[in-house]
Amino acid sequence: MAESKPAGGLLWQKEGVAVDARIQAFLAGEDVVLDRQLLAYDIRASRAHAEGLCRVGILTADELQALCAELDRLSEEVADGRFVLDERFEDGHSAIEARLIEVLGDTGRKIHTGRSRNDQVLVASRLWLRDQLATLGAQCAAVASVALRRAGEEMQLPLPGYTHLQRAMVSSAGMWWAGWAESFIDDAELAAASARWLDANPLGSASGFGVNLPLDRDFTTERLGFSRLQVSATYAQLSRGKFELQALSALSQALLDLRRLAWDLSLFLSAEYGFCRLPNQYTTGSSLMPNKRNPDLVELLRASYGVVAGARGEIESLLSLPSGYHRDLQFSKAPLLRAFGHGLSALDLLPALLDALQWQPEAMRAAIDEGMYATDRAMQLARDGVPFREAYQRAAKPVEGESRSPEGSLAERSSPGGAACPLLDRLQARLAALG
Template sequence: MAELLWQKPGVKVDDRIQQFCAGDDVILDREFFLFDIDASRAHAQGLQQIGILDADELSGLEHELGVLAQDFRSGAFVLDGRYEDGHSAIEARLIERLGDAGRKIHTGRSRNDQVLVATRLWLRDRLATLAALCRETAQVALARAQAEASLPLPGYTHLQRAVVSSAGMWWAAWAEGFIDNAVRARQTLAWVDANPLGSAAGYGVNLPLAREHTTAALGFGRMQVSAAYAQLSRGKFEMAAIEALASALLDLRRLAWDLSLFTTAEFGFVALPAQYTTGSSIMPNKRNPDVIELMRASYSAAAAARTEIEQLLSLPSGYHRDLQFSKGAIFHAFGRGLGALELLPDLLRNLEWKPDAMRAALDPSMYATDLAVDLARDGLPFREAYRLAADPARWSQGDPAASLAARVSPGAAADLRLDALRQRLVELEA
């Protein structure tokens, strides 16, 4: 390992203790590395503005940071056990290439605000991806709701047959759900879009750092003003991002549950694209819906990450090394969660309904609610109408098309209000 940035003369570093403290930080920092480079470039520009660096030093630093980013992308530079973390790797590389100019790069900053700003940039990128995936999912669901508005589909409560519903209602529900998820992702992005760079270790420094410049250069919506709060917000902002992710994954879990049921022989309502299924290692007759089962399980990663970070935050103010463990939690949650959501739009585009099986599942009892409402509309008190409609002798095989056409309450099968949902999508894309 390269010489540690904080190593003091005469103090021997115990390798076992250092390994425990560093953990897998250097591996995890590969996620942040390009963002850390971007932040280092903005910080160097700010240092030049206040006279710590001259123009030539800044030019050399910007050039070498660009080369480092290119080398990292190509694999020519590997962030590995030679370094304590990504921050020290950047500094070591700049010192190696530029000497004293590289030694100046850390003026006015701490690894505390370095990791904070890299985390913010990373979260901003991931939340933008989350919003885009939710928006795409909503677009697919909305298009299919329009196309399949009158396709009958049994509606269930308590997993029991309840009323006649439609594929249009099923799709519209997911369309609105993922519109909400996209809105929440964008709102969370706006909330975490605050620049902590220049807060140093949480108490500022005796330099007039160009924090307004770094805020603008990195594209942040605002500067996080209080240096002390910048440290207090670590973990808090990550939890908010995970909660936005979890909102989408919670809907994905329920959608995947529907598809898990609908693809069984007992329901037989849906055929999945072949590439979304796998075979059994022993049973030649099997095609298993592994993809939707793993989609269903993805929420667990977000729930676990949120709990892990929440438990880390039982701390007084100021920085504490405990917070190092928050990185792995967010990487795991977003890695698994976005991986599942990336597969969802194409799955929804290509799944196929089996209309004959869907219609066959519509038994006479599922028209009883329609009957009760019709009697009430004709003037009978609803409780009396309910009692009469509960009598199986009054049931007959109804007409699903007529049942759906009569369901005129706003948001129901005959009035899906897809235009209102479409307008919300347009606003999201603006």
């Protein structure tokens, strides 16, 4: 049986109550390690809270100055690695408060007036999520930029088009690139829209019921750069998990597109297709077979969506709760941090990989067979006045002596979005608008 002993430094500890070390370890979980990613945001929010307390008379100007100076010093130590959260602390919140009390005594003991760890973790994670979504948007825009440039350069480079993994119509490398460019532009816009949606300040909602102080929550909203106040103290607590899921939804859309793109590359890189190659730094050798170069990076990029999907499942399963705060929600932190850490790392590799992709035009052309011109023949007959259903039947049979080329097929693909009318300028305008 582990020894029960006072849990020194716990923010909630009451005199005379012992805490079993095993229970405390379970309660704290991974928080000390996880909060290393959130600590800088927690410090920033603590500074804004202190400034707000001064505005309502809880802190004097001198006390505020001392608190802000120490918070700034702690922030610098965190940034350069001189201060690292470790097992001395229950979590990041307790580390900040312990530091302020150690240095400033009773002034440090005032910092938690009017707030709870509930709104403290909400505001830190909200600030963190806002930055993560900004990074997501920038990464998606970077992918779209490479794809759009290559779409313009390779619009007339023939590539077989597939449906059901069966040869369908003549397509082009440029059309393939344009599809991914627009996909990732949409993903970047979704990241920005999600960031706007969750850009609401929960600080000052305390444990979900407000406090007996006229806190200037509009001040902290402006001070922390939020676009609006999360008005209802009750809703601030209800939004935990909900806002995280929306951020993960934006991330998952980008990772879904990454998964499908990686699937294309997995096929195109195979000897059976042979449509493209990657430089050796993007592949690995076999431990047994000297002849092998494996697209391991592409395959792991393809699998990365599973990390995000798993995180969403974990958080969704936690939200079967009544209103108010419940400790269950502590378990939302690890999957959220894990999903963004892995997902953004995967996306960060993609622009350079796509830029390095080398097409193999001879193999691409060799895979285009006569049957892939059938739709072109049907459209030509329809233009000549033949009812489409009749044209469809006639086009299924090759015309003796007819000569068609992939380039000719692409040159006639005049519908908007086709190879002869790709409207890449519209995509470029959307990409530029992302800033």
